[in-house]
Amino acid sequence: MSEHSTPQRVVIIGGGFAGLFAARALRRAPVQVTVIDRVAHHLFQPLLYQCATGILSEGQIAASLRDLFKRHRNVEFVLAEVADFDTEGRRVLARRPGGTEMSFPYDHLIVAGGVHQSYFGHDEFAQWAPGMKSLSDALSIRRKVFGAFELAESAVDPEERRRWLTFALVGAGPTGVELAGQLRELATHTLRAEYRSIDPEEARVLLFDGGESPLAMFGPKLSAKAAAALRKLGVELHMGAVVTQVDEHGLLARGKDGQSTRYEAATVLWTAGVQAPAMAGRLAQACGAQSDRAGRIEVLPDLTVPQHPEISVVGDMMSLDKLPGVAEVAMQTGFYAARRVRLLVEGRDAPKPFRYRDLGSAAYIARGQAVLSAGPLKLSGLPGWIGWLFIHIAFLTGYRNRLGAILTWVYTFAREVRRERAFIAQPIDRSKDIYAPPANPPAKSEGASGGESG
Ligand SMILES: Cc1cc2nc3c(=O)[nH]c(=O)nc-3n(C[C@H](O)[C@H](O)[C@H](O)COP(=O)(O)OP(=O)(O)OC[C@H]3O[C@@H](n4cnc5c(N)ncnc54)[C@H](O)[C@@H]3O)c2cc1C
Incomplete structure (x- = not known):
C-alpha cells in the first residue's frame, strides 16, 4: 500500500484516446485523478471527415468528458489550457477560459496532449487551408464544402x-484519401439532383502528395488498390507534387520535373504533417527531455521522461520506436501509463517495458470501398469496407454514439442522403468568443477543486 495517508494525486493532460484510457484504468485505484483539457469533449478523430461531409453530427463523434467520468468517483474534469510545467515543484500551470491562471499539484503526471496539423513552416497557409484535427476544423470544412456548392450555383x-x-x-494519407472519396461521393450521389444551375458531378477533386502513392503506409499492394479506387471515383491524383504556396484562390505545386503549376481552387484542405503542441516544448524545456523533429517527446521504454519517473508522456505526443500516431497506440500507451502508476502507488513492482500490440489499421475510400491491413491480412474493396465498419463501431466512444452511428450509416448508405449539412454562413465573430480573455482581466480565481490558484 501507499506510504501516503491521503490519496496520491494523478494529473492527466488531455481527454483524447490516451488520456481517456488512462483515466478509466485508474477509476478503482487509490488515487485522486484530475483530467485537464481545453475542450470539454472526447473527440473520435477518425470520423471527423464524416462530420465534415455531412454524414455524422458533432454529437455522434464527440462525447462529453464530464458524462464519461460521471461514474468514476475519483476522477474530476477541469476545462483549462495547460501552458507550462514546474517539474521541480511538481505542478502543472494552466489557464481557465477567460484567462485566470491555475496550478495543479501532482504526484504522478500523464501527458496526453496529442498533436496539431503541421504546415511545414508555412503557418500562413492555415487561413486558406484548414487542417482536420478538431471539431471546429470539421465544422469549418463542412461550411467551406457545402458553401462552395452554393456559391457555384449562384456564380x-x-x-x-x-x-x-x-x-x-x-496530403494523401488516410484523412486526405477519406475526404477526397467523400467529396466525389457528395458530388456524384448526394447532391446530384439538388441544384438547378450547376451539375455537382462536374466538381473536381485534386489530391496532392509529395510521395509516390496514396496511403503509402498500407504497403504497395493496398496503396495501388486505393489509387485505382480513387481514380474510378474521379479523384485526380497528383503524386510526387509538393505544394509550395496556398492562397485564397488556389495553390501552387512543384512536380517531380521541378516545374511549378498553379491550380485554381476555392477550397483547399490540408491534411499533411503533424507537429506537437507548444505545451510539449514547454515540458521538454522544464524537464530536459529530448524531442523529435515534430516536437514529440522522446520517452523511455516505460513511457516516462528520463530523470522523471513521475512523468509519463503517451499517445501522439510521445516518440518511441517510430510508433505511428494512431488511436491504438494512444489507447495502449494511456492504459500502460495508468497501470504503471497504479502498481507503484500500491507498492508493487513496476510493469515490464511497454510493448505495442499492432491490431492493424483501416482507411475508408467510399461506400463499399476501404483498405484494411492487420498482420498478414490485407483486405480491400467490399471486404475491407466491412472490416472498417466493424472496427469503427467497436471503438466509437459510448454505446449511444455507437447505435446512433450505425443507424445513420444504414440510412445514409441505403438512401444516399446526408442529414448533417447545416453550416453557419458567416465565420464566428471572434470578438464574441466567450473563451476570449476579457479586456480587463479579473482578479485571480480561487481555483477549482483539485487545483489551486497560482
Ligand atoms: C482526421 C483524423 C483521422 C484519423 N483516423 C485514424 C484512423 O482511422 N485510425 C487510427 O488508428 N487513428 C486515426 N487517427 C489518429 C488518432 O485519432 C490519434 O492517434 C489519437 O487521437 C491520438 O490520441 P491522443 O490522446 O494522443 O491525442 P488526441 O486524441 O489528439 O487528444 C489530445 C487532447 O489533448 C488536449 N490538449 C492539447 N493541448 C492541450 C493543452 N495545452 N491543454 C489542455 N488540453 C490540451 C486536446 O484538446 C485533446 O483533447 C486520425 C486522426 C485524425 C486527426
Missing part, C-alpha cells in the same frame, strides 16, 4: 463557378 462567371467547384486536398 454568373463560368471561371468563378469552376473555381468554386474545384476542391484541392493536400
Whole structure:
C-alpha cells in the first residue's frame, strides 16, 4: 500500500484516446485523478471527415468528458489550457477560459496532449487551408464544402463557378484519401439532383502528395488498390507534387520535373504533417527531455521522461520506436501509463517495458470501398469496407454514439442522403468568443477543486 495517508494525486493532460484510457484504468485505484483539457469533449478523430461531409453530427463523434467520468468517483474534469510545467515543484500551470491562471499539484503526471496539423513552416497557409484535427476544423470544412456548392450555383462567371467547384486536398494519407472519396461521393450521389444551375458531378477533386502513392503506409499492394479506387471515383491524383504556396484562390505545386503549376481552387484542405503542441516544448524545456523533429517527446521504454519517473508522456505526443500516431497506440500507451502508476502507488513492482500490440489499421475510400491491413491480412474493396465498419463501431466512444452511428450509416448508405449539412454562413465573430480573455482581466480565481490558484 501507499506510504501516503491521503490519496496520491494523478494529473492527466488531455481527454483524447490516451488520456481517456488512462483515466478509466485508474477509476478503482487509490488515487485522486484530475483530467485537464481545453475542450470539454472526447473527440473520435477518425470520423471527423464524416462530420465534415455531412454524414455524422458533432454529437455522434464527440462525447462529453464530464458524462464519461460521471461514474468514476475519483476522477474530476477541469476545462483549462495547460501552458507550462514546474517539474521541480511538481505542478502543472494552466489557464481557465477567460484567462485566470491555475496550478495543479501532482504526484504522478500523464501527458496526453496529442498533436496539431503541421504546415511545414508555412503557418500562413492555415487561413486558406484548414487542417482536420478538431471539431471546429470539421465544422469549418463542412461550411467551406457545402458553401462552395452554393456559391457555384449562384456564380454568373463560368471561371468563378469552376473555381468554386474545384476542391484541392493536400496530403494523401488516410484523412486526405477519406475526404477526397467523400467529396466525389457528395458530388456524384448526394447532391446530384439538388441544384438547378450547376451539375455537382462536374466538381473536381485534386489530391496532392509529395510521395509516390496514396496511403503509402498500407504497403504497395493496398496503396495501388486505393489509387485505382480513387481514380474510378474521379479523384485526380497528383503524386510526387509538393505544394509550395496556398492562397485564397488556389495553390501552387512543384512536380517531380521541378516545374511549378498553379491550380485554381476555392477550397483547399490540408491534411499533411503533424507537429506537437507548444505545451510539449514547454515540458521538454522544464524537464530536459529530448524531442523529435515534430516536437514529440522522446520517452523511455516505460513511457516516462528520463530523470522523471513521475512523468509519463503517451499517445501522439510521445516518440518511441517510430510508433505511428494512431488511436491504438494512444489507447495502449494511456492504459500502460495508468497501470504503471497504479502498481507503484500500491507498492508493487513496476510493469515490464511497454510493448505495442499492432491490431492493424483501416482507411475508408467510399461506400463499399476501404483498405484494411492487420498482420498478414490485407483486405480491400467490399471486404475491407466491412472490416472498417466493424472496427469503427467497436471503438466509437459510448454505446449511444455507437447505435446512433450505425443507424445513420444504414440510412445514409441505403438512401444516399446526408442529414448533417447545416453550416453557419458567416465565420464566428471572434470578438464574441466567450473563451476570449476579457479586456480587463479579473482578479485571480480561487481555483477549482483539485487545483489551486497560482
Ligand atoms: C482526421 C483524423 C483521422 C484519423 N483516423 C485514424 C484512423 O482511422 N485510425 C487510427 O488508428 N487513428 C486515426 N487517427 C489518429 C488518432 O485519432 C490519434 O492517434 C489519437 O487521437 C491520438 O490520441 P491522443 O490522446 O494522443 O491525442 P488526441 O486524441 O489528439 O487528444 C489530445 C487532447 O489533448 C488536449 N490538449 C492539447 N493541448 C492541450 C493543452 N495545452 N491543454 C489542455 N488540453 C490540451 C486536446 O484538446 C485533446 O483533447 C486520425 C486522426 C485524425 C486527426
